[in-house]
Amino acid sequence: MADELTPLDATQLGAYFALMDVAGLLRHAVEQQLRDVGDLSYVQFQLLARLGLNSPTGSERMTDLADAVVYSRSGLTYQAGLLEKAGLITRAPSAEDERGVTVSITEAGREVLGRVLPGHTEVVRGQLFTTLSQSDAGVLADLLSPVRDHMRSAPPRSARRR
Amino acid sequence: MADELTPLDATQLGAYFALMDVAGLLRHAVEQQLRDVGDLSYVQFQLLARLGLNSPTGSERMTDLADAVVYSRSGLTYQAGLLEKAGLITRAPSAEDERGVTVSITEAGREVLGRVLPGHTEVVRGQLFTTLSQSDAGVLADLLSPVRDHMRSAPPRSARRR
DNA sequence: TATTGTTATACTCTATAACTATA
DNA sequence: TATAGTTATAGAGTATAACAATA
Numbered sequence: 001m002a003d004e005l006t007p008l009d010a011t012q013l014g015a016y017f018a019l020m021d022v023a024g025l026l027r028h029a030v031e032q033q034l035r036d037v038g039d040l041s042y043v044q045f046q047l048l049a050r051l052g053l054n055s056p057t058g059s060e061r062m063t064d065l066a067d068a069v070v071y072s073r074s075g076l077t078y079q080a081g082l083l084e085k086a087g088l089i090t091r092a093p094s095a096e097d098e099r100g101v102t103v104s105i106t107e108a109g110r111e112v113l114g115r116v117l118p119g120h121t122e123v124v125r126g127q128l129f130t131t132l133s134q135s136d137a138g139v140l141a142d143l144l145s146p147v148r149d150h151m152r153s154a155p156p157r158s159a160r161r162r
Numbered sequence: 163m164a165d166e167l168t169p170l171d172a173t174q175l176g177a178y179f180a181l182m183d184v185a186g187l188l189r190h191a192v193e194q195q196l197r198d199v200g201d202l203s204y205v206q207f208q209l210l211a212r213l214g215l216n217s218p219t220g221s222e223r224m225t226d227l228a229d230a231v232v233y234s235r236s237g238l239t240y241q242a243g244l245l246e247k248a249g250l251i252t253r254a255p256s257a258e259d260e261r262g263v264t265v266s267i268t269e270a271g272r273e274v275l276g277r278v279l280p281g282h283t284e285v286v287r288g289q290l291f292t293t294l295s296q297s298d299a300g301v302l303a304d305l306l307s308p309v310r311d312h313m314r315s316a317p318p319r320s321a322r323r324r
Numbered sequence: 325t326a327t328t329g330t331t332a333t334a335c336t337c338t339a340t341a342a343c344t345a346t347a
Numbered sequence: 348t349a350t351a352g353t354t355a356t357a358g359a360g361t362a363t364a365a366c367a368a369t370a
Contacts, residue, residue: 098369121170140177140302144184148183
């Protein structure tokens with residue numbers, strides 16, 4: 001396709017910047033609440049939420065967590081170290097694969113997650129869903145979920161020219 | 163009427179997480195390109211873009227830039243220092259208000275901006291507008307622009323807690 | 325050999341508080 | 348007194364590369 005050199009039009013630019021601005025402001029607001037109430041960064045919250053809400057067992061492998069939440073393995077090791085030191089997760093050698101490490105949320109981790117969630121919800125509602133109706137939320141989710149899938153399947157590596 | 167204690171429903175949660183995930187992945191992809199091509203961080207790109215594209219004069223005051231782009235004044239001083247050292251902006255005492263500082267983009271700054279923009283566009287199109295149609299982009303912008311306005315209507319970050 | 329995860333390290337970014345100067 | 352901006356500083360987070368252990 002020859003549109004590689006075509007600039008984004010005004011509508012696309014507007015959508016792009018609105019998306020980035022809203023997400024940035026929202027993350028900033030949410031991070032403050034997480035820090036105040038649970039002494040958590042957003043990444044740490046993501047990790048706890050994934051273990052405590054998304055995973056039926058409360059456990060997941062390091063690599064899967066890294067792929068889902070963080071952009072490098074050493075970054076995850078760092079964050080997991082903090083969470084473990086705080087007693088919110090445990091790390092144990094994986095059963096099937098001796099190289100792997102299984103991360104599990106602890107009771108204390110679930111407690112912190114439960115303590116943080118109501119205020120978190122309140123911030124998100126105040127920032128986002130004061131302006132967006134229920135059907136707006138549905139439209140937004142329907143628009144962005146496929147984008148996320150596309151991004152996760154085709155890494156940004158594709159944008160790097162040789 | 164949103165109950166303060168009611169958790170977000172599944173649709174709202176989906177919209178929230180999709181928004182945060184997409185913006186995070188997109189920012190990551192875009193930052194890589196900006197770093198590779200122009201040796202710029204995303205914040206630095208925002209500053210240059212605001213001066214070079216949004217402002218007719220190519221100049222703006224520090225406080226206005228801080229409110230628009232960065233979350234603390236010292237953060238902006240740091241970033242402006244880097245950009246100035248790189249020759250991409252200049253800082254000069256403001257004419258009307260001797261306390262103020264006027265930031266202006268230089269020719270070199272415009273050159274870098276111009277050099278970075280095509281690849282930037284390419285990444286955004288590949289990540290975002292491969293999945294979103296033209297009308298999708300319009301819907302997204304229409305949904306999120308009011309959200310941004312609402313978020314920005316809160317007290318500016320530069321005026322907080324002094 | 326490839327993959328999992330950790331470590332060592334270096335660097336970027338951000339925020340808070342104290343400070344100077346102008347209004 | 349209040350505001351604009353800088354500085355000093357400290358802390359959090361991230362990525363890269365080298366490494367050990369297992370597949």
